[in-house]
Amino acid sequence: MSDQLTHFNEQNRAKMVDVSEKDITKREAIAHSQIIMKPETLARIREGRVEKGDVLAVAQVAGVMAAKKTWEIIPMCHPLPLTGIDIRFSFADETTLEVEASVKTTGKTGVEMEALTAVSVAALTVYDMCKAMDKGMVIGPTSLLKKTGGKSGDFMRGEK
Numbered sequence: 001m002s003d004q005l006t007h008f009n010e011q012n013r014a015k016m017v018d019v020s021e022k023d024i025t026k027r028e029a030i031a032h033s034q035i036i037m038k039p040e041t042l043a044r045i046r047e048g049r050v051e052k053g054d055v056l057a058v059a060q061v062a063g064v065m066a067a068k069k070t071w072e073i074i075p076m077c078h079p080l081p082l083t084g085i086d087i088r089f090s091f092a093d094e095t096t097l098e099v100e101a102s103v104k105t106t107g108k109t110g111v112e113m114e115a116l117t118a119v120s121v122a123a124l125t126v127y128d129m130c131k132a133m134d135k136g137m138v139i140g141p142t143s144l145l146k147k148t149g150g151k152s153g154d155f156m157r158g159e160k
Contacts, residue, residue, distance in 0.1 A: 015076070027104065027107060027111055029144060029147040031119045031144050033119040037130065042095060050129060059125040065121075074117070077113050078109050080107055082111065087119075088102075112147050127139060
């Protein structure tokens, strides 16, 4: 991986990187986040007893929508033709809901930001739907677990 950053112009100001000369490759990114809450809050989510509705269904749609709109909210992100988005939830214990997003494209730049945005917005949606019963929820950490494709090569969290 090059140490030369390409996100600055000759005036040392931020710019959107020119990817026009990059090869089109199959790319995927997987990101993870979690939200920690009171046991009774997570039990109500699991049992579908939250007054605002099906928390995980709404959070899943929000995460998908967020991935698709990442380029509109992160200034230097490119608009990408996403070919697949999957949001998954799991109950780690009685207080922790885990969120994982897989985002795919065939293009000239990666989808790491889209995957990270998806899990972040999904977790924020859970918070929004449950804040009336648990304002003390904690979101994070949020991280990239894996990315494949592109000139910089593959990345797997925990590997050197």
